[in-house]
Amino acid sequence: MPALPGRDIAGDGNGVKAAALRYERASSLADALALLQRHGASATLIAGGQSLVPALNLRMAAPELLIDISRLDALRGVQVMTEGGSPRLRIGAMTRHAELGRSPEIARHAPLLHLAVGHVAHAAIRNRGTFGGSLAHADPASELPACALALGSRMHVVGHAGARVIDAGDFFIGLHQTALQPGEILVAVEVDVLADGFRPGFAELARRQGDYALVGLAAHARPIPGQMRFAAIAPVFFSVGARPLLAAAAARVLTDATIADADRLHLAQQALAADLDPPADPQASSAMRLHLARVLLGRVVAQLVGTPDVI
16 A cells, blocks of 8 residues: 555565655655755655665665655656757656657657667666656666766756756766755756757667666767768766766767778777776676777767677
8 A cells, every 4th residue: 555645654674675764745846845955864855766665675775754756747748948049858857767768859859868768677667767866866877877978968956045057977976976965856857959960879788688787888979971980979888987987088089080980999999998997896897897898889889870880
């Protein structure tokens, strides 16, 4: 039976279910902000819950209060905004992964998200998980934070001190750490609509479909027709560190007009050693992850320039 607002939720005490906590369902954004202000650090927001609930059950998170924002429809949806300058796409933080995959606006104006979202876990999780929740959770193995960084997204945040905008490059700080301050809520994400000549590239390697990637790459790029060179490219790797990482050295090689096309990809792959220092874990060694990153760079470059797959 669903928990009622303001009621206690008791854990089973054996360490495999959440500890006892309280639950409140926010009726509006203002209500959610008021609850955060009232309860401070003891409160945690829950939206789709696809990352938070497992953490609660494993006692990796133990808030005293859950504030449910899942019914705040004002934070859901995808819109093309045209007023005040260049057109941009605004994505509500409560927009579910499955809604991203079905949205014609996403497919047309932010196709990188359309490509990536099908790789997020499984259908049941995509039906509940939210875009904003994934970004705020900041799992370094997740696809959507890497896409947000590659697209140069802007995070719209509100708190009791007012509203502010955080560039994606400043938003992801470390392992499950973002620039969100206590009492702030991510309400929407904006990206520029797809400009002429730009294309998305995406690939990841996982042991099984739906598993977290051993290594993944999201790229937003403008290839130069007939060449292996790019006018612009933002290759962002995930599952290679504590946060999504822009491979700046590799990007410089891929855009450098002084480098011969025949040498470009190999040199860009070698440059990844300056961009990435992947951690070792039981799934893969650091050297293996760096090798896989080089493989993915070859595959994604091939996608972007329309050539046969190269590694």
